[in-house]
Amino acid sequence: MTDWQPVIGLEVHVQLSTRTKLFCDCANAFGTLANSNTCPICAGHPGVLPVPNEQALLLGVRAALALGCDVQPFSKFDRKHYFYPDLPKGYQISQYDLPFALNGSVDLGDGRRIDLERIHWEEDAGKSTHEAGYSLVDLNRCGVPLIEIVGKPNLHSPADAHAFLDSLKRTLRYATVSTCDMEKGSLRCDANVSLRRTSDAPLGTKVEIKNVNSFKMVERALDFELARQAAILDSGATVAQETRLWDEARGETRSMRSKEEAMDYRYFPEPDIPPIELATSTIDAQRELVAESWQTRRHRYESAGLTAYDASVLTAEPDIADYFEATWQACDDAKQAANWTQTDVLRAAGERGVGIAELRVRPNTLAEIIGLVQSGLINFAGARKVFNRILDANDGPCETPAEAVVALGVAQISDPHLLEPIVREVMGACEKAVADYRKGKTKALDALKGRIMGKTKGRADPAVVGEILTRLLSP
């Protein structure tokens, strides 16, 4: 395997987040009753007239701009012919020789960029389910707007292919053009795979792998296929040019069709849809809507003192980044805002199965809680109780964090005159820990602090307790 260089190119289909389908006003919805979102247009009945959805075209343009593509002022739709039960018209409306976007690249996040070939608009096909002896067809997905993003074969490992998809997904989610949810099929991927002896050798025979439908599957399918091709080449045989289907249950790719059976799609211009001209002003308006990229945000977070790891977690999703930034802005403490967002906030959203933007503790509220800790009114343990109380409050006007502090009785005790008697009492009760500490076992201090916290129900100011303890314990 080490003798061969893998060459991988990905073609990614992304469903656009519109309300309706690409050429008709049926809902673009997932998970509804089979064959409930259909009309004569998307079901391919004769004599109907497809009319492009303006928003779908614009979301495609926005995606292309987010990926740095050259958006083309003139493009057209074409018919791509093939027969399959989930394509009722017998052709798919796609774009052939004049796609709406060329070039562009995907930034892997480590300084490397993978160039793109093109992006084009097209309609999705229906969904087939294969049962013993027959197949079932659901046409709900027919006509859902897609963009197909064609990457150049410049990836050289399954891990890089994963990084490519991860980056692409972040970029498209930041541009709010798609949910990119592989589980729900809103992002799907085909891979072209070949091996060559050295990095300057001509490309080997490529195999196309279809049906790779999760991020985990991508790496597994590529690992399998690369090993299969290496074994063939090592034995002195040649790899057949073909299309193979990834079978997740068996963990293998299997032949779907050979080169001889390759499709002749007989593309020709779609006569029912006049060409699309994109004015510079239209393109510029979409450029305005492309949010700051995740790469730029990540960089900015690192410049504010966050670790590369924190910056990566916080930019995984635009809602997480937005929540963090709003909190940071309101409390002016990037580190605290990052810690809270990554731990309690993400956990709360996960446990409740809701988006971070729907949590009852809004960034402003969280910033107030952080402020109460900064000002010494509560300690971290108290802050967490306040956070959870507001999180689980009923609907209606919310308590402020300050009110929650009172209601919970978690105001921190910072007055040394109040704390010293408690410290002395605990020292008297824990003679062994005191002796251990004086013998040099500094860890014994933690046990004492723990007892003091327990006695004050977590309200003692840890810093003041530390000072008193060190003073009283010094010889």
Add this chain to the structure above:
Amino acid sequence: MDKPQPTEIKVLAELARLRLEDQTAARIAGQLERILDWFRSLDAIDTAGVEPSPYAVVLRNVTRPDEPATATDDLPHGQDILNCGPEQTKDCYLVPPVLGS
């Protein structure tokens, strides 16, 4: 230009999912040749300086807003469409097996 061969006719028929007997293929080859000849009369037109265009009309950007169908639409939807299929089960069109047997 070469005259269409019966083998090419067979390939075209296969792509269009038509089953043709050899005799029919030979007859169609002759007809197709006459059709192509008729189109070749376009070759006589001087197109120097004319930009190629895939369309005969000057229409551009015919689009619609992203608004869902309303209850007042008179187009058939959903179940009406499904009922057009010859066989159905589990709210789906029932078709012959697609993957092998």
